[in-house]
Amino acid sequence: MSLIHPPPEHQVETIFGAFNDHPLRQEVNDEVHAxxxxxxxxxxxxxxxxxxxxxxxxxxxxxxxxxxxxxxxxxxxxxxxxxxxxxxxxxxxxxxxxxxxxxxxxxxxxxxxxxxxxxxxxxxxxxxxxxxxxxxxxxxxxxxxxxxxxxxxxxxxxxxxxxxxxxxxxxxxxxxxxxxxxxxxxxxxxxxxxxxxxxxNRQAGRAVQRILEIETYRMMALLAFPVARQLNPEINDLEEQLAWITEHMTQDENSSVSDEQGLLGRLTELAARIEGIGNNTNYRFHAAKAYNELVQRRIHELREQRVQGVQTIQEFMERRMVPAMRTCETVSERLESLSRRITRTGDLLRTRVDVALEAQNRDLLDSMNRRADMQFRLQETVEGLSVAAISYYLMGLISYVLKAGHDAGYLPRVEIYQGLLVPVVVLFIWAVIRIVRHRIARKQAK
Structure with a gap:
């Protein structure tokens, strides 16, 4: 006699009603029965x-x-x-x-x-x-x-x-x-x-369905083959252009920045063409691979046995379809490889351009420093001349005052006072110019 009693009916409803089902649960479950x-x-x-x-x-x-x-x-x-x-x-x-x-x-x-x-x-x-x-x-x-x-x-x-x-x-x-x-x-x-x-009955339906799907997926997979054949010459041309750019990079070590920028421009055009081709063909090639896998799976599900003197479906597909699919895979791999090579070459070329620009900037800074040093020395020379010139003109004005004092009887000998005032005037003018220059320098620093 069993000791396990089923729960009351209302309790069962309460238990199952308590779960919060995922919104996609029914759809996901029904998919395997679709x-x-x-x-x-x-x-x-x-x-x-x-x-x-x-x-x-x-x-x-x-x-x-x-x-x-x-x-x-x-x-x-x-x-x-x-x-x-x-x-x-x-x-x-x-x-x-x-x-x-x-x-x-x-x-x-x-x-x-x-x-x-x-x-x-x-x-x-x-x-x-x-x-x-x-x-x-x-x-x-x-x-x-x-x-x-x-x-x-x-x-x-x-x-x-x-x-x-x-x-x-x-x-x-x-x-x-x-x-x-x-x-x-x-x-x-x-x-x-x-x-x-x-x-x-159901077995007949499955067999017919597999045959029809083999033909359907075969045609879908082979849609990529004309695309692959058409792309081959274009990929060859792109590879030749990339080889030309790489050769010029390695041979022309003394090329200018403008030359390398020109190579970088051509490389950018190649990268844009590759990206355009990839955007237009990536889906087709990946879909071809998926469809081909479905073809092989459906052939396997047929469980073929040979009829004497007749080629099996698997043999037919291997001889006719496999080479076409390999061509598509090869073209797809060439595109991906070419894209990677262009990226690497572009990185190398950009590095060379950056290094050359840094060298140019360094030379330019050195030249600017030398020019600034020359200007500073010239400024010091001009400053000395300016002190002398201003002092000379200021002494001329002071001489008029001294002569007026001499004529009035206040100063017995003008030459003595002039001689004594020359170093004072020169030091005064030099100090004023230094103060003005320091103030200007502080304002520029701020």
Whole structure:
């Protein structure tokens, strides 16, 4: 007999009501349950579109899906929703909004006579398709044959794909097979043929989803490849200009400050160009790396097994996609390396300019000190002459007074008084000039 008794019902409500939940708790929890895989019953045809509406196109994509829902009387996606899965009668639609694009996947489950005739997209209103935001980047028609369909040989399958080299394998532990040539056909769509061997409904949905995501993420990753090829010549030119600047820095040791300031100006222009290129391409290259990782992960999840004489999806991607991704990584690394080198060179050049300017300032100060010393000596010389001149003129005035005293009979000999007064006058004038000069110096110091 258990000794543990459950708490009363009102107590349970009180306990759970006492917690203050994080405002994002429900949203975070629901994220792991979002975007479930479709449950597919074979035979099924799938049309898949990837429209590159851009990083700010999410609201326009939702409005487009809501418009289609209104036409068919289906509940539209909620504001801020990133996905929708709904039955429209003639077809089923799975819409998913990703960072830069939206994917629209249409399903039709019914028997068919021809593999790629009458795709699900033909049942979607044409005017609505034309109104979808953004250009089409991905287009796939996928057919999933039932297990009871007549078996096909490798040559039959190759003929279905216009005798192009095909890629294929057993997937999902041998529960299905898949073939494609990964070429865009005349109708603008890539074709994929799958055959059910022993798939369960949800398993079929996961397998189809992985194949479609491989194609979607492959195209998104490869968007960076043309950018990388286009940047290569420009990066070569930037590296040559940086090498020229560095060479002139090392060879021209006696260059003037103006010359080095000119080099610094050219280096600043290079840095601005690199920053501009980086701002325009950093996101694309980092996104390519992330998309490529998703491609590799989806391929791993397929659990491929080789079909004799046919290249697997993993082998196809390694031979075709890996070199392109390495090119993108190399260009991205070259840009980052070039930016670092320009920064280091700029720091070195600025240091040289600062040192040269300090030397110029030091020479200028020395020259000013010498000039001030000369002016001081000249001032002392002029001061001595000034004392003599003022004393001479003052003695002339005093002589008039002495002569007047002599003529009046008060002073017997004028020459004696003149001789005695000369040193007194000179000392007096010298003292006055010294006092005036010291007062001026104190005012300037303040």
């Amino acid at each position: 975007r479930p895989h479709e449950a597919l019953n074979t035979p099924v045809k799938v049309s898949h579109l990837g429209m590159l509406s851009g990083r700010r196109g999410g609201e326009l994509d939702r409005q487009a899906v809501a418009d289609l829902c209104r036409r068919y009387g289906v509940e539209p996606p909620q504001p801020g929703a990133q996905h929708l899965s709904a039955d429209f009668g003639d077809f089923r639609l799975k819409w998913e909004r990703r960072t830069e694009l939206s994917t629209y996947t249409f399903f039709v489950e019914e028997d068919f006579d021809e593999l790629f005739a009458d795709p699900p997209l033909d049942r979607v209103p044409l005017d609505w398709l034309y109104s979808l935001p953004g250009p089409r980047l991905v287009g796939v028609h996928l057919t999933l044959e039932p297990a009871w369909a007549q078996p096909r040989s490798t040559s039959d399958i190759q003929h279905i794909f216009d005798d192009n080299p095909i890629v294929g394998s057993h997937i999902t532990g041998g529960a299905a097979r898949v073939w494609s040539d990964f070429r865009i056909q005349d109708d603008g769509f890539t074709r994929v043929l799958m055959r059910d061997v022993s798939l369960r």
